[in-house]
Amino acid sequence: MTKPQLRRPNKYRGWQIFRDHDGDWRCYHRKTRVKIDCRKFEPYTLAFDMEIHRINELVNEKQTKPGTLGMLITRYRESVRFHTELAPRTRADYQKCFDYLQAIEDTPLDRFTPPLIAKIRDKALEKRKFRFANYVRSVLSVIFDWGIEYGYTKDNPAAKVKPARRPKSLPDANRPWTDAERETVLAALPSHMVLPIALMMFYALDPQDALDLPRSAITQAGLDTRRNKTGQAIYLPLFEPVSEAMANAPKHDALTLCANSRGMPWTYNGFSTNWSKLKGKLEAEGVIQPGLTLKGLRHTVATILAEMGKDHGTIALVLGHATVGGCYLLDTDKSGPISPNRL
Known part of the structure; x- marks a missing residue:
């Protein structure tokens, strides 16, 4: 029986990517022989892909037609x-x-x-x-x-x-978590995952923002950072659940506030893999419903903070709304013909 051939992604076409006899990665562009420093750009990571795209654009620039x-x-x-x-x-x-x-x-x-x-x-x-x-x-x-x-x-x-x-x-995308699901997940989390989840749950941080948060961004005075996607500044008091999670988190030497079980900064893929395993286990036990996502936590933050006794201004600030009223939105559920067929 013929072994099926895996389709090579378009972005890697024209590139030679391999390990040498010492096990080190090597990568070069077949046509121009341009090399990528694989120690700086680890193959198949986001940074590596962006470098591939950058060089591809430089190689193809002369072929791009004006207008x-x-x-x-x-x-x-x-x-x-x-x-x-x-x-x-x-x-x-x-x-x-x-x-x-x-x-x-x-x-x-x-x-x-x-x-x-x-x-x-x-x-x-x-x-x-x-x-x-x-x-x-x-x-x-x-x-x-x-x-x-x-x-x-x-x-x-x-x-x-x-x-x-x-x-x-x-199904609903990133649906809100129920109170029972929040309590169940928090109780089931291993110690090194509690703090990242707490940052998402009480500060409405996107998963990547929570994992990348440096130690200096949060102190006893509160949180001082920016949202990665929008660049919006965040200045908030230190909420008790987050303070408690910080105190109980395993000690580590990473520059980031959160670290994995080896004391190293979390990668998004690493955290996502661990979360998926835990979620699958809890779903199989019937203690949470399907469809729970980390970004869904943002849809429940208004309710969580209201239950903590936070005022409407604080809730609006956490959610990034310009007005207090907006905070309730997340509290509720000619030449050269074109051929689109080529897409």
Whole structure:
């Protein structure tokens, strides 16, 4: 029986990635022989992928036709906005959309109209489901807006296209946790996972923000940090449950506030793997319902803080709302034809 062949991801095509006889990683671009320092960029990590994309863009830049979508994407990826205003994970998500749009990158910019954007959205919906379809639409809107500002485009056709509708058959995304689920999970967590969960549960931090939080960001006076995704500053008092979790956390020498069982900074994948195992065990025991996610904790923060006796202003501040009233939102449940078929 013939062994099935694994499909090589587009981003690695044209690259030789291997271990030498000493077991060290080696990586170079086949055509140009450009090498990547695998000690600095560990293969298959996010940083490695971003370096692959950076070199791919440099290699392909001469082949990018002026006035096309490919040119706009290349210029945007070279911009200060892309490199300094977006978090690494967001840049990686944008790159997935750019990779998807590569099939139509030679299309002139003046060929893009709202109906064409809608067709691209619908094709992505057919192939990759609604979340990715909406993300492609959003990323197109972002780069066309940027293009207007820098004189590459005259308008933003994606801004006039509505997102794809969420299928009614899909379960709620990142649903709120019930009180019982919160108590059950907190009681079942190993000691080195309690503090990260507490930061997500009581400060509404995204998982990556909680895991990356440096020791200096939180003291007896409170929390002083910024949200990684938006850059929004966070200044909050030290809540008792978080203070208790800090006191009971295993001692370690990591620069981050939270550390894994080996005393090293958590990686997102590492924490996610441990969380998935624990969640699966609790689901199998029937003590929590399916669909529990770490980001779902943010949807319950308003309720949690209200139960702790926090005022509406504090709740709005934690959730990042400009007004107090907003805090209740999370407390409730021409030439060169294009061929979208190539996408």
